[in-house]
Amino acid sequence: MSCATPAARGRLRYTLLVAALAAVLVCAAVAGLTLGSVRIPASQVLETLTGAAGPGPYRTIVLDVRLPRVLLGAVVGAGLAVIGTVLQALVRNQLADPFVLGVSSGASVGAVGAIVLGAGAGIATTVTVPLAAFTGALGSLVLVYGFARGGGALTTGRLLLAGVAVSYILSALTSLLMVTSARADHLKEILHWTLGGLGSARWDMLALPTAVLAVGTAVLVTLARPLDLLLVGEEGATVLGLDTGRFRAAVFVLASLLTGVLVAFSGAIGFVGLMVPHAARMAVGAGHRRLLPVAALGGAAFLVLADLAARTVAAPQDIPVGVLTALTGGPFFLWMLRRRPYGTTAGAAA
Amino acid sequence: MTTLTTEGLSYGVDGRHLVDDVTLTAADGETVGLVGPNGSGKTTLLRCVYGTLRPSHGRVLLDGEDLHAMSPKARARRIATVPQDSAAAFELTVREVVAMGRSPHKRFWEQDTDADDTLVRRALARVGITDLADRAFPSLSGGERQRALTARALVQQPSLVVLDEPTNHLDIRYQLEILGLVRDLGTTNLLALHDLNLAAYYCDRIYVLDQGRVVASGPPKDVLTVDLLRTVYGVSAEVSVHPTTGAPTVVYLPVST
Numbered sequence: 001m002s003c004a005t006p007a008a009r010g011r012l013r014y015t016l017l018v019a020a021l022a023a024v025l026v027c028a029a030v031a032g033l034t035l036g037s038v039r040i041p042a043s044q045v046l047e048t049l050t051g052a053a054g055p056g057p058y059r060t061i062v063l064d065v066r067l068p069r070v071l072l073g074a075v076v077g078a079g080l081a082v083i084g085t086v087l088q089a090l091v092r093n094q095l096a097d098p099f100v101l102g103v104s105s106g107a108s109v110g111a112v113g114a115i116v117l118g119a120g121a122g123i124a125t126t127v128t129v130p131l132a133a134f135t136g137a138l139g140s141l142v143l144v145y146g147f148a149r150g151g152g153a154l155t156t157g158r159l160l161l162a163g164v165a166v167s168y169i170l171s172a173l174t175s176l177l178m179v180t181s182a183r184a185d186h187l188k189e190i191l192h193w194t195l196g197g198l199g200s201a202r203w204d205m206l207a208l209p210t211a212v213l214a215v216g217t218a219v220l221v222t223l224a225r226p227l228d229l230l231l232v233g234e235e236g237a238t239v240l241g242l243d244t245g246r247f248r249a250a251v252f253v254l255a256s257l258l259t260g261v262l263v264a265f266s267g268a269i270g271f272v273g274l275m276v277p278h279a280a281r282m283a284v285g286a287g288h289r290r291l292l293p294v295a296a297l298g299g300a301a302f303l304v305l306a307d308l309a310a311r312t313v314a315a316p317q318d319i320p321v322g323v324l325t326a327l328t329g330g331p332f333f334l335w336m337l338r339r340r341p342y343g344t345t346a347g348a349a350a
Numbered sequence: 351m352t353t354l355t356t357e358g359l360s361y362g363v364d365g366r367h368l369v370d371d372v373t374l375t376a377a378d379g380e381t382v383g384l385v386g387p388n389g390s391g392k393t394t395l396l397r398c399v400y401g402t403l404r405p406s407h408g409r410v411l412l413d414g415e416d417l418h419a420m421s422p423k424a425r426a427r428r429i430a431t432v433p434q435d436s437a438a439a440f441e442l443t444v445r446e447v448v449a450m451g452r453s454p455h456k457r458f459w460e461q462d463t464d465a466d467d468t469l470v471r472r473a474l475a476r477v478g479i480t481d482l483a484d485r486a487f488p489s490l491s492g493g494e495r496q497r498a499l500t501a502r503a504l505v506q507q508p509s510l511v512v513l514d515e516p517t518n519h520l521d522i523r524y525q526l527e528i529l530g531l532v533r534d535l536g537t538t539n540l541l542a543l544h545d546l547n548l549a550a551y552y553c554d555r556i557y558v559l560d561q562g563r564v565v566a567s568g569p570p571k572d573v574l575t576v577d578l579l580r581t582v583y584g585v586s587a588e589v590s591v592h593p594t595t596g597a598p599t600v601v602y603l604p605v606s607t
Contacts, residue, residue, distance in 0.1 A: 007467075088440075089440075094440075222458070222459040223458060223459075225453060225456065225458050225459070225460070226453075226458050228442070228446070228450065229450060229453060231440050231442060232442075232447070232450065233433075235402050235433045236433055238401065238402050238422055239400055239401070239402065239426060239429070239430075239431045239433060240426050240450055240451070240453045240454060240506075241421075241422050241423035241424075241425070241426030241427070241453055241454035242422060242423075242453070243421070243422050243423075244422075281440060281441070285441060285442070285443065285446070286440035286441055286442045286446075287442065287446055289461070
């Protein structure tokens, strides 16, 4: 009887979708452990994971190289998709992604500065680069927030304009640091960072982003109701009881902090936060309680697969995964544009 | 039991008064109309009342309580409104948009209960859009949106309903239905209306605004006079009492050239 109601059918469909996405993620992870410059049989991978296999080169590759990389990919992918979803609601525009509000360019300045200066001073860059990237992200957050807030409420328009302006300035600074850096080996490292990649993943890098992702996503899911309210606009949300200025500010700060932590470890991997929220919204609608978990799972699976491709397509060359996400994301976006007149609803909203 | 009062309400931008020293009341259960030419300050006045604009002078009182001292949420539990521009980004369904009316009664993490779902279903039925419940809100026509947003105001369970041109974009049948519906809610209602004949029929009292000031107020039959139409709207008209409705009826006369 209850199975026949539309609501129950909707719940069943949603549960199946989440289960399917989780299965895709697990398969992607297994593929990510098996494939690569060295192919390791799945049975061997399984034995290594369960601890049945003895020490050896396979064990090192699976446990110390591939597994942290797969896990970091899943965490970063999920995080970028969640942040993208939330920022698109915040500015009511489908073109928003985790980087539109200037956070990544701040992180870039920090990272590139650390590479250029820190490496020259002989400091280990594996610690200083993420730290400097996060500091840069925080700095740009403060700048954007300050300018967006200055002299009035935090509205969508001010936030976007401040984000874009700060982005340009900081990108120019990054370029300046790059061209004035004398050493060629810096350039490769800088390029790798700005394009985004998971190649430097290590076990000791996982705890912080994982914890931040878990807490951030949990908080955002509990905020599903006010996030939905943002979709009906400034005035619409206010008359439904939302203190839009304060809520916007809180969500912006939370999203920026999340972005800062993630890009500090992975660099600026583009398009995941733009594309995955769209696809998720097409599958389950715009209500955030259902949307956020689907976006997180989808983002995780997508980035693990993209990173697998980045490692294998031109093996033994390791292509920055950001290049691959852009190569798949760009066409996807154009296809979306053709499919429906997105500009119209977004334009009316702004 | 809800009485709305504005005391000496003014709202200005750059020294220009869009609303100028407006004092009005809407007694419990009364339907009060705001009429006046374009740019006379109707929308600005309403926005001061439902709280998205802060008046530069004067107060808005709901049962003696200052509305602008309340939190947005407390205000939204008392007042329901349909802002003129209610575009929704992304494809929320009609049901989701209507269910948002429950938000002011909820903690932000609370989910809707069966009781909430029932309220939403009843509201959809009451405005006659049950069959549109699962459609994407942006795909609706102007009139259908208006009805969905009226349903949202219903589930908000307010004591004061403030509507800005609720009959815009609507076919005449739905104009009558929406206004009838609002009247039957039993709430105190404040409506800005363009159509003087609809205002005359559905409102207990009306206020006429011109350049931000109240220039006349009272029951429609006392307010809608040939003189007022000439001075405020600059038109010649005949006003008579309609034999069927008993309300004053305005017939506009062509402008003589």
